[in-house]
Amino acid sequence: MKKVMDRFSIVEFAARIQSEATSREESALERETREAEDFVRLAEEIRSYLSAPRGMTEEERRKYSETLNRAVLGFPHEREQVLAMIEDWLIRLRIHTLPGWKHPYETLAGALFAEVVGLNVLELVMASRDDLEELQVVGTRIYEVRGGEAALSSHSFDSVREVERIQQNLVLYNNDRINPRKRWAEVMLQDGSRVTMTGFGYTSSPTLTIRFYTVRSFRLQALTEAPYQSLSERMAFMLIAALKARYNLVIIGPTNSGKTNLMKALIAELPDEERIITIEGRYEMMLGRDFPHKNIIEYEAAEEDESHRSSQAFKLALRQSPQRIIHAEIRDEDANIYVRACTRGHTGSMTTVHANRLEDVPEAITDMCMLDGRSMNPERLTKRIAEYVTELGIEMRLIGGRRVVSRIGEVGWYNGEVHIRDWAIYDEATNDWQYPNPPSERASVWLGKGETDD
Incomplete structure (x- = not known):
């Protein structure tokens, strides 16, 4: 029987070659997908391993969490620690590479570190x-x-x-x-x-x-020198005298203008034995850490928690024999209680307020006090705040990349409105401070009394 040979078809041959090529491409894609999935799976295991609490005590667990946070934020020593932990974990599991998985890092541990921490x-x-x-x-x-x-x-x-x-x-x-x-x-x-x-x-x-x-220094003297140059030596002397005279201080300025740093520098000048109570929405000043020998109680208020709001912190603080109350920022909820604290014997207190000018501060605090619906005479309240709560105002600004105390003013009430007697003003034209007025007669008495008491 005669054997019939199949005729060669160019079209069929081309189709077969294309099919085989497509199969190879799909296999490579599947392989790359599988390798990527393996890496993601390994990264998730590493993430779970690192996030598991470590330590026998709460303090040890807190320190471990701090190490992870600092590693994520790029602190070199902590990054080395966490990278070493990942390397040890891989060695214990005898995982050295993921065959075929390509990455720009020197080691698999480095690639995993970049994914879960970097x-x-x-x-x-x-x-x-x-x-x-x-x-x-x-x-x-x-x-x-x-x-x-x-x-x-x-x-x-x-x-x-x-x-x-x-x-x-x-x-x-x-x-x-x-x-x-x-x-x-x-x-x-x-x-x-x-x-x-x-x-x-x-x-x-x-x-x-x-x-x-x-911040690396907390003394007023340091803020008068390079690289800060936030105020002059004469202004530092003014502020130290105001602290000794137990003036109630208010600091204003835009975000990141140095209000907290200045407040810490002022606190650094106070005697260690003075009883200080601070109330913050978030621990930012870290006074207990930076001034371990000072007699300080630090409250962290949480407005969403009725049992731990700033108003409750104030109530407890007033029963803890404070000599000065440091309120990180006056808000609507606690304006009234801060005003009462400053006018009922807790002189020498400090706070910050969101206001454009020192002249606006007493009225801004008045508006916050009025929000609780109490029947009060706004003008009388503003006068009281100007004379007893915001006795000395400090204004901070960002000027040429420097955080500058641009104004120190004695706050008072004159002819039915807030009046500021400027002790010091920063003049951008001369790049220096001017001193337009000495303290008032009333202020001079208090400043002199502070020096005598000292």
Whole structure:
């Protein structure tokens, strides 16, 4: 029987070759997908391993959490510690590589560290940390704050997912969460550095703000010298005299203008045995850490918790024999009780207020006091606040990258309105301070009394 040979078909041959090529491509894609999934799975295991509490005591667990936070925020020593933990974990599991998985890092441990701890492109920004005060991330954009001024960074994220990954790392290592039910979170480190995060639904794009703790000195004298030069030696003498005379002080200024730093410098000048009570929404001043020998009680108020609101903190504080009350910022809820504290024997207190000018401060506090619905004469209340609550006003500004005490003024009441008697004003034209008025006769008596008592 004659064998019939199949005719060769170019079309069929081309189709077969294309089919085989497609199969090979699909196999490579499947392999890459599988390798990526293996890496993600391994990263999740590492993340769970790191986030598990460590330590026998609460203090040990707190220190471990602090180490993770600092590693995420780019502190070199803590980063080395966490990288070593990842390397040890991989060695114990005898995992050295993921066959076929390509990454730009020297080791698999380095790649995993970058995924579960690293800051992505922020690492490039933070390579120059010396004068970096704050990082502000809005969506994929990054802003660097140096010398009090924000500037758009040359670096940016490729996608918001990278920002969200950093957010999730930070909240995970603090047993917190950021999700559709809670779209914000805050992390505070022991050194005063602070991270604030918001997610989709609360802000139009994910945000991440990292405010680094940069203060190294707390004495007024240091603020008169380079690199700060926030005030003159004559002004430092004025403020020390006001502290001794137990003036009630109020500090105003925009965000990041140095209000908290100045307040800490003023507190540093006080005798260690003086009983000081502070009330803050978040521990920012860290007085107990920086002044371990001072007689200080620090309250952290939580307005969303009725049992721990600032009003409750004030009530307890007034029963703890305070000689001075330091209120980080007057808000609507506690304006009345702070006014009562300042007018009922707790002289020498300090606070900050959001106001544009010193002239606006007494009225701003009056408005907050009136919100609780009590029947009060607003003019009489403003007069009382001007004369007894905000006796000396300090205004701070950012000028040429410096945090400057731009004004010190004696607050009073004259002809039915708030009057400021300026002791010192910063003149930008001469780049120096002017001293237009000496203290009033009433103030001179009090300042003299303070010197006598001392």
